[in-house]
Amino acid sequence: MANERYAAFDGKEALDVLQPADTGAVVVAHAQRRSPFFFVERLGDRVITAVLWAVSLLWRYGFAGVAVGLKAARYLLRQLGRTAQNGLRALASDVRGIHRDLSMLRAGAKLNAQNRGKALRRAYRTYFLRSLRERKRFWQGLCNAALPLLAVLALAVLGARLHTTVPALEVRLHDSVIGYAADERTARRAMDELRDILPQDRSTAAAVLGGNPTYRVRRVPLSALSGSAKLSEALLAHAKAPLVRACGIFIDGSFLCAVRNESDAVAAFAGLIAPVREKAARGRTVAFVEETTYVQGLYADDPETLWDPVELKRVLRTPKSEAQYHTVQAGDTVKTICKKAGIDETALRALNPDMDPERLTAGQKLLTAAKSDYVHIKELEYYTYGGVVPFETIRRESDALRAGTTKLLQTGKNGRQVTTAANTYLDGKKSGIAVVSVQQTKAPVQQILLIGTGSPYQSLGDLGGGSARTGWIWPAVGAYDLSSGFGYRSARISGRSFHGGVDIVKPGGHSTGAPVIAAAAGRVIEAHSGYRGYGHTVVIDHGDGLSTRYAHMQPGSLTVKAGQKVTQGQQLGRIGSTGNVTGPHLHFEVMKNGVRVNPMNYIG
Numbered sequence: 001m002a003n004e005r006y007a008a009f010d011g012k013e014a015l016d017v018l019q020p021a022d023t024g025a026v027v028v029a030h031a032q033r034r035s036p037f038f039f040v041e042r043l044g045d046r047v048i049t050a051v052l053w054a055v056s057l058l059w060r061y062g063f064a065g066v067a068v069g070l071k072a073a074r075y076l077l078r079q080l081g082r083t084a085q086n087g088l089r090a091l092a093s094d095v096r097g098i099h100r101d102l103s104m105l106r107a108g109a110k111l112n113a114q115n116r117g118k119a120l121r122r123a124y125r126t127y128f129l130r131s132l133r134e135r136k137r138f139w140q141g142l143c144n145a146a147l148p149l150l151a152v153l154a155l156a157v158l159g160a161r162l163h164t165t166v167p168a169l170e171v172r173l174h175d176s177v178i179g180y181a182a183d184e185r186t187a188r189r190a191m192d193e194l195r196d197i198l199p200q201d202r203s204t205a206a207a208v209l210g211g212n213p214t215y216r217v218r219r220v221p222l223s224a225l226s227g228s229a230k231l232s233e234a235l236l237a238h239a240k241a242p243l244v245r246a247c248g249i250f251i252d253g254s255f256l257c258a259v260r261n262e263s264d265a266v267a268a269f270a271g272l273i274a275p276v277r278e279k280a281a282r283g284r285t286v287a288f289v290e291e292t293t294y295v296q297g298l299y300a301d302d303p304e305t306l307w308d309p310v311e312l313k314r315v316l317r318t319p320k321s322e323a324q325y326h327t328v329q330a331g332d333t334v335k336t337i338c339k340k341a342g343i344d345e346t347a348l349r350a351l352n353p354d355m356d357p358e359r360l361t362a363g364q365k366l367l368t369a370a371k372s373d374y375v376h377i378k379e380l381e382y383y384t385y386g387g388v389v390p391f392e393t394i395r396r397e398s399d400a401l402r403a404g405t406t407k408l409l410q411t412g413k414n415g416r417q418v419t420t421a422a423n424t425y426l427d428g429k430k431s432g433i434a435v436v437s438v439q440q441t442k443a444p445v446q447q448i449l450l451i452g453t454g455s456p457y458q459s460l461g462d463l464g465g466g467s468a469r470t471g472w473i474w475p476a477v478g479a480y481d482l483s484s485g486f487g488y489r490s491a492r493i494s495g496r497s498f499h500g501g502v503d504i505v506k507p508g509g510h511s512t513g514a515p516v517i518a519a520a521a522g523r524v525i526e527a528h529s530g531y532r533g534y535g536h537t538v539v540i541d542h543g544d545g546l547s548t549r550y551a552h553m554q555p556g557s558l559t560v561k562a563g564q565k566v567t568q569g570q571q572l573g574r575i576g577s578t579g580n581v582t583g584p585h586l587h588f589e590v591m592k593n594g595v596r597v598n599p600m601n602y603i604g
């Protein structure tokens with residue numbers, strides 16, 4: 001379909017090549033713009049034609065002949081002129097006479113002042129009727145001159161119309177012209193319309209026509225163009241075989257034949273299945289394996305494809321193709337037999353299940369093609385059985401639930417179903433089982449399981465503190481003693497100093513390794529080791545200008561990275577003694593807009 005292109009044949013474009021494609025319907029047209037010097041070329045053509053005409057006259061009659069011809073023409077013209085002159089003179093005198101008469105009439109009417117218009121009209125009518133008699137010659141002359149003129153004008157218009165040619169597609173079938181289509185689309189539509197009334201497939205449509213139409217571009221008078229309906233009719237009229245209304249039989253979509261009446265087709269197939277149906281075991285349904293369809297339409301009146309009912313019955317009872325055998329000869333192998341029969345080894349084995357490829361004996365008969373029929377009849381034995389529809393389990397994550405725990409939100413329940421199946425028997429032998437339908441009698445109920453993804457340290461009860469007011473939780477697990485508070489204190493080395501956070505330890509010591517967790521959800525903005533005196537540190541931004549710092553953590557214990565989002569209670573690391581410390585503890589700071597504030601206002 002790649003080469004389907006359309007070109008408008010609107011008469012303004014000159015067309016060159018058209019290629020009828022294999023289906024006969026796809027035509028490729030190349031359009032070219034007309035040259036701007038078209039009219040000049042045409043004028044040149046006219047001059048050349050006139051010169052050639054003159055030369056041909058001279059050639060045929062010689063100079064003397066042409067001179068005689070010219071003299072005769074001059075004489076004729078002069079005579080015509082004289083006649084015309086006389087006629088014109090008479091005409092002028094008549095016109096003058098009429099003018100005079102009319103003036104007199106008007107003058108006469110003036111006297112009759114009361115009813116002037118009416119009197120004038122009456123006078124005109126009387127004068128006209130009288131002049132028809134008295135000036136017969138004038139009126140005759142007028143008619144003689146006007147009628148031929150009108151006729152010539154009409155002829156000229158008709159001729160011009162007939163000779164207004166347009167480019168068109170000439171549609172030909174079997175060397176005869178079917179008609180002219182204004183454009184490719186019309187030609188294609190004609191073929192489509194033809195196919196609609198010919199139910200046989202494309203190839204048989206061509207068979208009915210005896211070939212595909214061919215196309216050529218021609219300039220034709222506008223009046224020669226046909227519509228698609230007229231074209232398809234004309235194509236049918238040129239069909240190889242005459243067409244008749246009939247009923248086509250299609251087996252699994254492919255055309256078998258046509259019969260005159262659908263009832264003949266129905267009877268033939270019913271006759272085939274009836275004896276099988278009678279013999280069939282109780283409870284079995286008998287049906288054709290193939291799908292047969294009947295299509296009414298026009299078919300070729302050709303004994304090759306239009307069968308009588310007796311022929312149809314005979315064909316349906318005989319095999320489509322007989323079984324074929326190969327007799328093994330000395331030197332034959334499975335390979336050579338397959339090559340001769342044109343089948344592969346698997347097919348050969350399937351056709352001859354008893355064959356031993358290693359021991360082929362001369363004279364042995366091998367099946368190389370099974371017998372095949374036009375239609376096959378199957379018997380179906382229906383039965384039903386019940387079954388269980390297992391429920392499905394849906395796992396849903398929930399951060400409201402601690403990690404490592406699950407909760408059954410909804411208990412699953414199995415459903416029930418009834419399956420209808422059929423044993424299939426082909427030619428009396430069981431050929432398979434087909435599931436015909438599955439009907440659910442009870443729908444299963446889903447099992448819904450909640451999977452906890454929340455922090456294991458979230459409940460305030462587990463921890464050393466936290467604030468219900470702020471919603472923040474204590475930043476360490478199992479360590480809830482303060483070894484140093486927020487504010488000024490005396491330092492070992494440099495006297496009074498400011499302590500910007502709180503130091504958190506386990507009540508009995510041994511704080512090392514206790515989990516450090518996020519006091520609130522936020523985004524990690526720092527996570528590194530050895531930062532000033534803080535040692536291994538994490539800083540979290542909680543929004544609203546609030547951030548928290550967790551310092552002195554164990555080397556290698558940090559579980560978060562800068563940029564990462566953390567949930568409340570998420571572990572950040574473990575209590576250690578990195579940085580400037582005297583012993584293991586968590587140094588925890590809260591910063592409000594960058595200024596350190598008392599953490600106990602948030603977690604106390």
Ligand SMILES: [Zn+2]
Pocket residue numbers: 484499501502503586587588
């Ligand atoms: Zn501290």
